Amino acid sequence: MFDVETVQVNGAPVRSYVHAPPSLREIWLSSAGHDQADYLVYDDERYSYAEAHQRVAAIAQWLHRQGVKQGDRVAIAMRNYPEWMLSYWAVTSMGAVAIGMNAWWVAKEMHYALADSAPKALICDEERLNTFASIRSDFSQLCVSAVRLEQAAPDWVTEWSEVLATSAELPEVSIAPDDDACIFYTSGTTGRPKGARLTHRGCVNNLLNVAFINTVQQLALSRAGNIDATEAQSSPPSSLVVTPLFHVTANNCVAQATTLAGGKLVHMYKWDAERAMQLIEREQVTTFNAVPMMVREMLIHPKVADYDLSSIKTLGGGGAAVQPDLVDKINQMDGAASPNTGYGLTETCGIIAALSSVFFSNKPESVGPALPTFEAKCVDPLGEALAPGEIGELWVRGAPVIKGYLNRPEATAEAITEGWLHTGDIAYMDEDGFIFLVDRAKDMVLRGGENVYCSEVENALFEHDAVAECAVFAVPDERLGEEVGAALYLKPGQELSAQQLRDHCALRLAAYKVPRYLWLLEEPLPRNASGKFLKRQLRESLAVAEAC
Template sequence: MTHRDKKIDPGLQIPVTVEQTPGAGYAACVKNHKSNRGSAVYEELKKSWTQLTAAGQPFEVVTIEVDGVPIRSYANVPPSLREIWLSTAAHGDKEYLIYDSERCSYSEAHAYTASIAHWLHGQGIGPGDRVAIAMRNYPEWMLAYWAITSMGAVVVGMNAWWVAHEMQFALEDSAPKLMICDRERMQRFAEIRDGFPELKVVAVRLHDEAPDWATDWVDVINAESRLPQVKVDPNDDACIFYTSGTTGRPKGARLTHRGCVANIFNIAFINTVQPMAVAMARGATPPAAGTAPAPNSLLATPLFHVTANNCVAQATTIAGGKLVHMYKWDAAEALELIEKERVTTFNGVPMMARELLMHPDFARRDTSSLTVLGGGGAALQPDLVEKIQQRSKAARPNTGYGMTETSGIIAAVSADFFVDKPASVGPAMPTLEAKCVGPQGEDLGPGEIGELWVRGAPVIKGYLNRPDATADSITDGWLHTGDIAYIDDEDFIFLVDRAKDMVLRGGENVYCAEVENALFAHEDVLECVVFAVADERLGEEVGAAVYRHPDSSLDATHLRAHCAGLLAPYKVPRYIWFLSEPLPRNANGKFLKRELRESLQVADAH
């Protein structure tokens, strides 16, 4: 099938990943992030930042008013994801979606999405209607996503790990008119189907005949390849992604087209401005915009979360890159795919990067194509930043800190800046204001610790059907992140902990992330989480669950001695559990801290 060419806005031809040369440089061997404050590279960062966001420039930032709230936004971006997708038709026959032996070009993908959208239109789906996607990371996920958002409908991202009753909750909450699902999710839906008699179902990768109540995906993509003509408003819902729900029922975050587009350009901006600043500080010529090779990205985290969908997939797509899909996370398979597909960019959760580096196959696999290795979803521990720098052949460390509620990244940092400030997540993006707020709601100054609040174009419209939760989380456009942080005098954000994850020990705040960083600094610790344990005398004590290297003889005494060299005595874990298996995780690869804490008995601790 073919798709007619679309006129592409030259402003969309912007780099998403910029190769950053390792080796000599002012920050290559810096261990203390304070040592280079005021250095030339930070001055150049400010200059480059100001230059790129100035009036008439590609990343010009303006203040607009949305629902009575002033927010920062880019002046020169498309109004919706529809225009973003149409612009990528210019990538033509370049490879786009890779899964196992299957390969799909941009031209083929555009033909498919036009057919999907036309078929959906024929089923009565129009702008504002919701369509659920429930499947693993198959190529059909992205095809369906682009088709739905390009016709003005709203994607409902269904967590592929959900069991039937969890699926039931999300379907009742979001009320989609149609659901696209793979075989396993269809089987789960069959258990609750009686409760959704009007819901139409499309089945993907059945391997046998579809039941009479479902339409086979083949029939959908064989429809006429004609994308419905609609106009999508920037403030329209683009998708509903559910928060992880580790503390109760998940909430449906309403991501707008404006927010998703802003996130794509935030990623492009940060991958332009930081290399530009480093080059200027070295007296070199900055990389020209649009000259970076298109990235080959490995999709290691689920597409129903913003990390994979908004940050990896969308940013790679606009640059004309290749998306290499994984059925599920496996470090050995990931290394094989990196070698085979010449993957250049890997962004998963931090533990995935750690597992790649620690895997026995890392030394024998050719990972020289990697230029970026890192991730988001949680902060990269400083020791991991150093390990990436030391052990990878060409990759530089990077991280993006963000939330579902900000449509992707809030801040990002990479390469020399990350090596210089390994405990930081970088500066807030141009379309976001950031501040730390004290317990009485007061604004705090540089270096003062408080809850991080952000406001700008990427912030969600609110939570679906939850005005109470929306009001609790957003004040005058300011999103309360729930993260405890401080912002230094160079505007770099440092996360201290989650507000609800602190240990209050005898009146002293112990930040779990700080203790976890100390534990990870021991070479025999592969995985760990730190949490509060109830204590009659002190209120709470510090507990840690640790997964050691299989060959390690590390015991609690030696681990505490290690921590004592890095932490104040009251921060050293009193309770330590050594687990025989890796720590449990959710669908996005984050550790299930609450579930783990509740399953451990104090009597079993060391």
């Protein structure tokens, strides 16, 4: 099942699964056999696989009738409603390209992504429709449909009921493995998001990597006598989806993997620890993969003992380090829950490495070994491979690595060398091939699983006429891992409050990027000999208690 071969992709030799289906279309079609089994659950709504297939075909047919052809792009902008995954499967199964729009974007950010990706259609919810309405004059030819409207739709919007009433017939297409499947935007060091081009080959290989790590670790536990052999052959998973579907964690690693296994996806309107526990108990959730702060909030909740969480088999996730004390808390839970961690990037269609159960407890500071379709190495500044134990930038190569960045050939060339992706993460590998992350080479804040590139926030702050100098950096945060901090020096004679600065940023950035901690300094910021701000010195010298 997990035979690997070397194939040529974009001129580079990469590892790929021999038996990988050519596209996500085959993955979706293969799930039809689950028929009346639950697939999507949201509040009191419940959709079977059969109902989902009927709706996916109708959405695809409606898009086809609007002139969307193979290779065209369709933007999806909404909360984690069931319609997100239905739209995603419709778009990718008809050979079009899904554009995952960040649901937190303000109008300026949405405008940039729409202009960059040039979609033929937009499927959105009411909140995102209102945002789009303010910029629609620049996209008047865009075909728009909206879901879950409480107000009457404008005449340029197609009601979702009309979309679902379309003939449920999936257009016939032949999709090549290296065709684009979707484009997910990842914040760029230049301050502008980059559209990562995820291919069908990359997404399918990520799915099989997820299947591989789950299968192999379960078999290993069985052979070691840690679990019964019958437990290793578990029933289809029930997964709680708590992170955004416009990211690879929720979409590629949770939603797609659960679909492949014939499992159930349980959606939430927004994160709430007690609501999550209610859903775990009600839906007998077996898999909970989230950013660590969500797991922590649930396990320390004052009402945690009021709910039966014993159905959970794996608990953890990625997007930030799973702290050792959190591993201990998971191990102490009632039931069979085991801790797990995963490491990956948008640029790798999902996970690069993963680790769970006793294997994770044995090496809690590691993210695991690279999965079968990856080569991994740590390199020095010249790109030369380092020996085990030596620290350098982690490079990976394999089928899941993206094709590149949309409309950004220079950024693509900078990030990928002969198929090797420069992850921007500083790491070392031990003698067993396990990867240990040490630091990040990229100048960014990892806030609750969301990447916030410092330059993007700095660019927004510098747009204020009163700001002379600013430096943005990460501030440790118990709940989110890191928060956005900014030190500023104003132009002489200028006065500005912290709230005015936040209001200024809120018009230009998604809410999670707006600095929580602000220091308004009376002296210019410290610099090194080349004129760069000394961010480390600022982080170490500025007290959180003194921030505005």
